[in-house]
Amino acid sequence: MQYFTSDTHFFHDQLVGVNDFSNRNFIDAADMDEVIVQNWNEKVKPNDTVYHLGDIAMLHTKPSKLADERIFEILSRLNGHLILIKGNHDSRELFKYLDRHNFLIDGQPKFEFHDVGVLIKMNHRQYYLTHYPMMLGIVKQIINVHGHLHRYTVPIKENINVGPDSGDLDYLKTAVPFGAPLSSTELEEIVTQKGIDFAKRR
Known part of the structure; x- marks a missing residue:
């Protein structure tokens, strides 16, 4: 199966709490990280594929190799093959480290x-997977799946924010446990329901 997520921000203590970017009600980042790992692994099987659309972690340990080691360790605990799309907080140095220890x-x-994005076909649609939201204009059957915005959403029905803080998750009938990636079925549900919502606004 295919899954989608973004902006896990492992180790990011400053993001914990209720603020403009998130509603992460945890004791600290370590608590948050363990919840993400647990919820992720309860949903994703070892042979599944997870598209992570950037901002994997925020850790400024020096030397940077120590930060890369810790990020590698937590990613290694996550089930699935991880297709990593670079976010603004992800360094090429981290990607090189992960590649050396793949x-x-x-x-x-x-x-x-992937530095920029990935284009996949699913259920008669094309999904352009990026970290930053793309303003594609009016295009039939192309959906931009992205992260970056945390609690904010793009007021365009073809833009779907899959981060754990995203308001687009409200389109799901059943809530997703924090940090658990979205299944392709859940992504399709958001696309459908957001489309219905925006049609009503005309």
Whole structure:
């Protein structure tokens, strides 16, 4: 199965709490990280594919190699093959470190890397997966799946924010546990319901 998420911000103590960016009601980042790992692994199987659309972690430990090691350790605990799209808080140095320490799961690499985005086809639509929201204009059957905005959403029905803080998650009938990636079915539900909502606004 395919899953989608963004903006996990592992280790990011400053993001914990209720603020303009998030509603992360945890004791600290360590508490948040463990909840994300648990909720992720209860949903995602080892052979599933997860598209992570950037801002994996925020950790400024020096030397940076120590930060890369800790991020590698927590990503290694997550089920699935991780397709990582670079966010504004993700360094190329981190991606190089992950690539050097990449390992195989059933013959496939744990990590795959993309600087800008990935285009996939699913259920007769094209999904352009990016970190930053893209303003594509009026295009039929193309959906921009993104992160970056945290609690904010783009007021365009073709833009879907899949971060754990996203207001677009409100379109789901059943709430997603914090940090659990969205399934392709849940993503389709958001696309459909957001489209219905925006049609009513005309």
